[in-house]
Amino acid sequence: MTKYHPYSKPDQVEALKFALLRRVAAYCMWLHAGLIGVFWHLEVNILALVNVGSVLMWYAGIKLIDASKPSIALRVFCLEVAIHATLVCAYLGMSLGFQYYLWTVSCLMLLDYQLRLRNAVIYSVVLITLFAVLELLFGDVAYQYRYQQLIPYVHFANVLICGIPMIYTISHIRKMTVQQRDKLEELAAHDPLTQMFNRRYARELITHAKENCISTHSPLCLVMADIDHFKKINDTFGHDKGDQILKSVAETIKAHIHPADIAVRWGGEEFLIVLAPCSSGEAMQRMEKLRRAVETTSFENDILKVTMSFGVANWDPSQTFEVVIQHADAALYDSKHSGRNRVTAAPILRVSEGVS
Numbered sequence: 388m389t390k391y392h393p394y395s396k397p398d399q400v401e402a403l404k405f406a407l408l409r410r411v412a413a414y415c416m417w418l419h420a421g422l423i424g425v426f427w428h429l430e431v432n433i434l435a436l437v438n439v440g441s442v443l444m445w446y447a448g449i450k451l452i453d454a455s456k457p458s459i460a461l462r463v464f465c466l467e468v469a470i471h472a473t474l475v476c477a478y479l480g481m482s483l484g485f486q487y488y489l490w491t492v493s494c495l496m497l498l499d500y501q502l503r504l505r506n507a508v509i510y511s512v513v514l515i516t517l518f519a520v521l522e523l524l525f526g527d528v529a530y531q532y533r534y535q536q537l538i539p540y541v542h543f544a545n546v547l548i549c550g551i552p553m554i555y556t557i558s559h560i561r562k563m564t565v566q567q568r569d570k571l572e573e574l575a576a577h578d579p580l581t582q583m584f585n586r587r588y589a590r591e592l593i594t595h596a597k598e599n600c601i602s603t604h605s606p607l608c609l610v611m612a613d614i615d616h617f618k619k620i621n622d623t624f625g626h627d628k629g630d631q632i633l634k635s636v637a638e639t640i641k642a643h644i645h646p647a648d649i650a651v652r653w654g655g656e657e658f659l660i661v662l663a664p665c666s667s668g669e670a671m672q673r674m675e676k677l678r679r680a681v682e683t684t685s686f687e688n689d690i691l692k693v694t695m696s697f698g699v700a701n702w703d704p705s706q707t708f709e710v711v712i713q714h715a716d717a718a719l720y721d722s723k724h725s726g727r728n729r730v731t732a733a734p735i736l737r738v739s740e741g742v743s
């Protein structure tokens with residue numbers, strides 16, 4: 388069951404998870420190989436034989452992971468743990484703590500995203516139920532072999548060996564999940580070309596900026612800015628150069644705004660800038676400075692000159708966002724029709740004429 392295109396790369400968290408699983412499986416295989424000798428020495432030959440089977444199952448699981456079948460491998464490991472825990476508890480009792488491995492694999496089952504959640508939960512519940520059943524069935528079985536004095540230490544070691552892989556795996560998955568969440572948030576909020584906020588995400592920020600300015604009785608201004616004759620730039624220098632210019636202009640805008648301001652790629656070569664808090668007079672001055680910075684940026688060894696037109700509107704708290712955008716758009720339209728490369732204020736404000 389894949390949500391992705393067949394050619395898409397495997398999910399990063401999945402890849403990491405199965406690399407970890409392979410490493411843990413290799414440790415387990417060697418651990419069981421060691422247990423063959425231990426049980427042989429204790430003269431519990433049946434368990435020595437069981438461990439030969441365990442080694443084969445862990446080896447088969449590793450091969451399944453290598454063959455890109457990690458989900459089946461995980462099920463083989465769970466089966467091995469269930470059989471091993473049951474037989475060890477039946478022959479040696481519960482005091483050694485081999486039953487705790489059921490907890491570890493029941494948690495790992497939940498991390499197999501290729502299993503439907505319902506099935507993963509069922510497998511996990513079965514494993515935990517087996518743990519409870521072992522307690523009921525073999526709670527009274529006493530360990531009767533050599534080295535009885537070592538029982539508390541074996542128990543102690545088993546608790547650690549069961550717990551540490553859980554902590555290790557879950558902490559890694561958590562780290563990867565947080566990284567992926569941050570990346571997704573970044574992608575959802577930004578325009579990929581300019582890394583400015585995109586239109587959808589900016590609406591939320593702008594609403595908060597307006598609320599903040601209302602509560603602090605601060606002025607708020609909204610600016611529509613558009614690159615002049617951008618079609619001609621694309622037609623003359625190519626679309627890739629056009630993209631580079633868009634990026635460069637976006638960087639210039641970002642360098643001219645304050646941390647609380649909001650810069651948005653509003654459309655193709657159109658930008659929205661919310662200056663909050665900012666009076667209309669200050670907004671005019673700051674946009675004039677930005678206009679000059681864009682105009683003086685050098686492109687293609689000065690063969691290419693890029694300019695921008697601006698429309699500045701003061702946002703009266705009684706106005707909706709749509710209304711103030713219309714005012715800024717109308718001012719931008721005036722800038723374009725007065726010769727471009729200038730900053731124009733929406734009605735009530737004065738016009739700052741730039742050098743055309």
Ligand SMILES: Nc1nc2c(ncn2[C@@H]2O[C@H](COP(=O)(O)OP(=O)(O)OP(=O)(O)O)[C@@H](O)[C@H]2O)c(=O)[nH]1
Binds near residue numbers: 619625630723
């Ligand atoms: N390179 C590039 N071009 C884009 C992008 N988005 C929109 N455009 C182009 O931007 C141009 C906008 O052209 P117009 O709306 O006619 O505006 P203009 O040529 O800038 O003219 P004025 O705004 O009147 O000065 C179109 O040719 C679009 O194809 C983009 O992401 N990259």
